[in-house]
Amino acid sequence: MAKNNMKQSVEPNIADLANGWMKSYKLNYKLEQESIGNSEIDKALDEYFSKNGGVGGNRPDAKILLQDKNCDYYPILIEYKGYKDKLVKLDKEGHVANKNSKNEPDFKNINSYAVNGAVHYANAILHYTNFTDIIAIGMTGFKNDSGKLEYSIGVYYVSKSNFGVGQKVDEYTDFSFLKKENFDAFIEKVKALSLSDEEKEKLKEKREQEIGASLVKLNNDIYQNEKGLGENDRVYLVAASIIATLGIPKKVSPLEKDDLKSSLEEGNRDGDIVLRKINAFLNEKQIPKDKKDLIVRTLANTLTTENINKVENGESQLKRVFSKIVDDLGIYYKTDLTTDFTGKLFNEMYSWLGFTQDKLNDVVLTPSYVATLLVKLARVNKDSFVWDFATGSAGLLVAAMNEMLDDAKKTLKSPEEINRKSAEIKAKQLLGLEILSNIYMLATLNMILMGDGSSNILNKDSLNDFDGKYGFGNTKDAFPADAFVLNPPYSAKGNGMIFVEKALSMMKKGYAAIIIQGSAGSGKAVEYNKKILEKNTLLASIKMPIDLFVGKSSVQTYVYVFQIGQKHQEDDTVKFIDFSNDGYTRTNRKKASVNLRDTDNAKGRYAELVDLVRFGKKKLNIFTEQEYYEGTIDPQKGDDWNQSAPVDTKPTLEDFKKNVADYLAWEVSNIIKNTAENDRLGK
Template structure:
């Protein structure tokens, strides 16, 4: 292994710089503290020590620069499957191995630590430099990335550089102009949102697991506990510092115990947020009941449970909340993580389910939310609908208002006066308050109460007792309520004069289970659209079939007006429910989800367009039809148009499926040949004596051989492409995926094959059932391992023999928890025939498999011949007169 020249690379960098700070020098107290507070590059609590630090300044703009050096070929940067620098793995966890090993990844880690743990610095520069010797010449690789809070801390490559002269004072103006041109695309923003949600969810799950396994904190206490610790830790700028971990000393005094210190900080936080007195008192009452539990604040071995939890909250959660979060329903994620452990009362399992962000955004768009909207939600949960609406309203204001002062006032009014939510459950109500505070206040109109008793008026602040002029209603109600929750809809819409409404509800509320509310709703409102949602929308949370119903408010339904019915069951997302997996695992864009959601909004808001131009994905899933005034025919299935006349392709499909089943069943049948009543042994006459001896294993000897002595095993080559770009409907080249069916073929592509055929493969993420022989050239896939033989004697038959032995050896040993790694496979032994007590008997394997193929082919041949005879008899009976047939039969008898 080549010796690292890292010191030489460091010296080269320093010689390029006009001013710098070394690894152990202080750059300033705030940055020093941030680097010390942030998790170290190995994931522990040690110091972060960038190789070189400096500042670059133009005017009053001062940006810290973190430089990390490496000195070995291959240690420059690690990228994800899309070719982007990433310091998180596929599970959404921090990839400390990448941060430690690679120059660019390490530099980005240090730069991001400054954004997360300082107040002053909103932007940073990360520079990774790697060098190595080639033919005695110094080869250098330089990666320069810009990170800012405005860019959601996404590392943006600034350009390609061959040295560090761009950091010299005379070149800084041009360099600053370059970084100011770096704007995020909509795709990057969405990608960052998903990444943030994955990171947050992963850390919340880890925290929840600790509270459950190590601290035995009851499920009921956890929501209040974490919300209180977050409020205590945030503090209020220029007024009250957030709680420091070292302040929790495990004291037992009534005013000095850990619980009381936290409660004091929470009270400061709520007072400084100008919450109405009655709301602040209600929140403090709920939180105090939890924190004053002696088991939480009484120290054990000098440390209370509160302190142990707060150490994790302070390190893993608060950095996200002190950053500028995009439209992320943070506390909704918190609640869903904690709710995985909750035993919900009988009959309420479908009630306490919070709506995913991508659905709340969809529904806000369906109602055409804008800066002039007044939005309310009668079962607000963690305020996900209100947050999505608020972001659309603010975006619309920014697009339309050019005066900074007018824009500031408009945004303040949106947050303070144009959003109202009602939540009955105290622990969820507190989540909603926190969520809105995190999004920039807006909490003054979150009401803890019963929607059925709500009179439609503001309850706090300067607008108290005035009517809330709602013109947008968004709701995912508790489905155990009357009419599956339509009672809330009927009441809310009756208090609105005009506007739009979108309701996500159990679908049969719009047919047989509406309890009369549907008819009442139609008396004053128009049903615009009925959207049949995916059956697994709430997978793992709720098992009901849902629909979104969209209304024009204040206009009685005209039965002569067409309603849009859309089957949105294929929304492009693939979902699964793995409790410890991140969102990127449980929710995948498998089929153009973003485009499908955009098309749905377009269809509802604008219609199918001239010549159906707005119909692409849903051409066969879109119906316009009429409904009655009775309110019992709102569902898509009641209006779906079905062409009952079958086509030739319909017949072909059925016959192909049936015959494939027949042939498969025939091959699997080990007992008899149904048409001859002969056993397989009686049919061995088609085999030569050598083949018969072989399948009876006469005179054969075997030995156990280690797979690693026969094959090298390493990952197959895969394209860095999304499934959308990789798989094609009319592809010609097989893609071998992590599958245990269809010979491991996950789909087809038109890209060039990455692997040659005549190869054994298996997936290191599944079981032994994923071992297959690939006869043709193919494209590899992540986690698919290939077996590359050390000798060239292996052919189709010998490899089929081998994988039978390989599967037998691996059977039952591996699963999703115990991985089927190539390291394990290399050590495994297989039972193979031997020749002369030394070599593998390839001839035996060839003959054995060839004989087995002959027997199966004979089965198929006999079956096909029988089908031919039956078919000929059928044709004869149809075409020859019955009296002629009788005469033939009589002559045959004689």
């Protein structure tokens, strides 16, 4: 009989030891099959996909719900293993490796390693409950050659703030940090944890890829399996489901799947229930009545139709789709990923809408890093008043809002002052106009999700139906714009420069940064450009990478930066910058895990670009003198905005020496060749 070399698991011994500690600390811990005493957590563990990838049935080996001195609750999830080296599996960045290279769950790691399993359970709670801070504990061990039990413990903090990936708290040799007298100090240590900016950036990029994959899967699933839903219906169902499940702590409870009963009773159909929750949410958010009525009316057109509420096999189509949305997307909008999530969400949903290919190329959403660039070039700060005359799904306004909020946090020292300023920024310092009603809905939802800057997102034609005043609240007052950002539809007059001329004519001071088709600066918008320069100065003309909108559009774009309120003089210096190499490599492969890679110091290049526009040549470091050129334009021409550094054709002494050397080398070569030929012929 062959000898079995497989070592026996010591998991029962590990569990006995750890549970014995908790018993001695008088902790009310619960084992695998027991309820933790909170139905929300129990339900979350039951609904989240299991460690094997199936539906539900997540059972941590032990769990506790502990309260700190501030009466905040922390779920503690514990997973035991019984082999050496099975504590935790980390990826190359040092994070718990619960995703593979394709950003799919790595069930092998989740199953095999104690910490990985515990972090998996913690994400179930982040996804399906309002708990935002969870402690995941893994413990494993083995018996050494003397038969003595050796063990190791991993303690990780899993939260909204670290995107659910988890952070190691410290080294521990037992569970005494959970004792009542030690727990507050432990939580203080947890709160002191923070991710570096670089770590945050990498995690955001990784999570963006997951979001993209989830959204594509969701759209394909609804498209293939749910009949009778048009493009707008799919967009509105996602919008409605997210609003209904967001909730407001202590005021509006999030809608759960079980709240939808698939009843046919008038007023209690699933659509009616979702609408009531949306109404409660919008009322509590104090959304202006006109805007609220428009949102509810638009969503009601989809939510109250007979087909979507019809019950088959005990379930309405609405409940089925709602459940898919919550299951696929809940983890993203429940964690602290609003900007990245909404950027991906709205770009994906935008592509669901039924534009022709020409229209899609005409109205292309701005990548988030380009939106941030425009905002910085427009010198946006906490006191800016920013508007966008073709707001799309509000990506530029979201970038502006982030910049303003960041500036408030950096410059104000009182938390109360920061909160007051943040509310003011969201309510009064942003204004966007979008004429297409379905895109307007995306913009409004985007700003609601961002918490909430939707107050002055207006469903109006900025060229013909806007008088420069606030849309809600102080409707008699002019919006005092001093920063303008824009990515216009290029089919509009002057390739979209008509929007720039209109917006700048309504401003008295400040800066503007727009991204537009290059032909707007080389002849297609002469009349608009000349008008603009009568009252404004062109500060910079930036040639962007040709593949900036890869997969959507291949037109050459430029960014133009203006100072508002000062007529452009013939001798005014314009900074012409060739930003064709922005440091990023882009691909458009559907199966690629990453379609945007920083391959040549992209972050440094974007930062230097902003400095060059603001401070000039003294900031030249990464860029070459061929990429940065200071010149002038003729304000009466309007077609000379796309200049590049002149090529010096005057020969230098070095050129002369090289030419002489080349010529002499050629002569010598010929002499040698002729001599050899003569020798061969016997001459």
